[in-house]
Amino acid sequence: MIRFQSVFKSFPNGALALKDVSFHVSKGEFVFLTGHSGAGKSTIMKLMFGEQRPSQGDVRVSGLALADLRAREIPRLRRKLGVVFQDFRLLDDRSAAENVAFALEVTGARRDTIPARVMRVLTQVGLAAKARAYPRELSGGEQQRVAIARALVNDPPILLADEPTGNLDERATRGVFQLLREINAGGTVVVMATHDLDLVRQAPYRTIELRDGSVVYDSADEAPEEEAL
């Protein structure tokens, strides 16, 4: 589903954000990207959803080669991905349901199918009762659930979550993480960047650790036989 092959990314000032990063994420996987801030987690995320281009190397997501993806093809990539951020990125002047519906309207979904699809994902994230609430009326955890619902409404095969619990208290963090696990159990690939090591220890998922732009640890390398099975 996702393949990084000898990827380098340099900052505009010449410093390297990523040095020779290679990894491969298969169908159905849940992967943690860990590391200190500045280690390159966000850069990898940005490369995956086409916000940035690799300086060198090959990035493939859902079969699209991102190095030579033209600007006008990026919408096609984005429709195959759901993206969630630390700061939720909701539109403040729209209700939860309208925020989710926005993602469908923007992609030209048939109008009469929109309400049902919106309610389905809002139910999935446990917010059906608050569909009409505006972001300011929701807690941080609830806002992140709305963002996740928006990311899922187009049924993407991959969900990218960049520090999704970074702004949340412990209880909300557990709730959101549980939700991401459920989504993964449903077959969606989830890549989650986080520096919350407690969270990482809680779950038996693959972990890729970055330091100064390089992969220093990948739990998949420790048990290659298991992977092959």
Add this chain to the structure above:
Amino acid sequence: MRLLFREALLSFRRAPLLSGLSITTIAFSLFTVGLFLLVALNLRQALKGLEERVEIVAFILRGTPPETITLASQDIAAFPEVKDVEYVTEEQALGRARKELVEFRDAYRDLSVNPLPASFEVRLKDGYRNATAASQVAKRLESFSFIEDIRYGRDWVERLDKLRNLAGVVGFVIGLAFAAVAVVIIGVTIRLTILQRTREISIMRLVGATNRFIRGPFLLEGALKGLMGGLLSLVLCYAGFRLFRDSNLGTLGGLVFFGPDQMGLLVLFGVALGLIGSLVSVGRHLRDV
């Protein structure tokens, strides 16, 4: 389509002050253009009226036999430039003077001898109402021995020609300048809207909106603002027109306002300005978001 309109109208609701400001600036730009067009329109109308009246008056020596006059009249009517010739007798001239020059009515009434000469009044055909043709005809008239004097508004005709050309050029240049100002202002307001909505645009991008989809509402917004600005400018123009007509300045009479076609064109011009302004601005600034 409904979505497009909803998104475009949303920005009016969200930023009523900014929207109002841009509509007003478009309206005032077009108002200025419109006022100038009105002046040009009325000037043209007035010139047309004056042109109709451009004529050459040839005064006839007292005592010229009527047969000579009749023959000459036929000759002159046969000039290629001439539309018609009217023979005005001495009595007719006096009658006209009494009627038109009210201030001198008493003076004319007391006259025992008619001091006014008879004359030919020569009107030129449509294409010949210019200084060159008028002077040629005048020259030919001079060759008749019984013609005492010739009057034709030579300077007047020449000046009219120049004035009309000048009005056309000045109108074009000023109109163009104001159109450019309107485009810039619309561009700036759209740019402000884009900056204001950076977050929304980046979220649209994130969930897979195409650039065309993002651009649509902005273009529609620009066109709508142009439409409203155009309509408002018409109202302003009409108000200005009424004010001028009803004031003492407007005793000129025969003032005309735009016809329906011209009003439509002005509004359409507003829409075009709005579209151009937003196209330029959206194209340039969407890339930076």
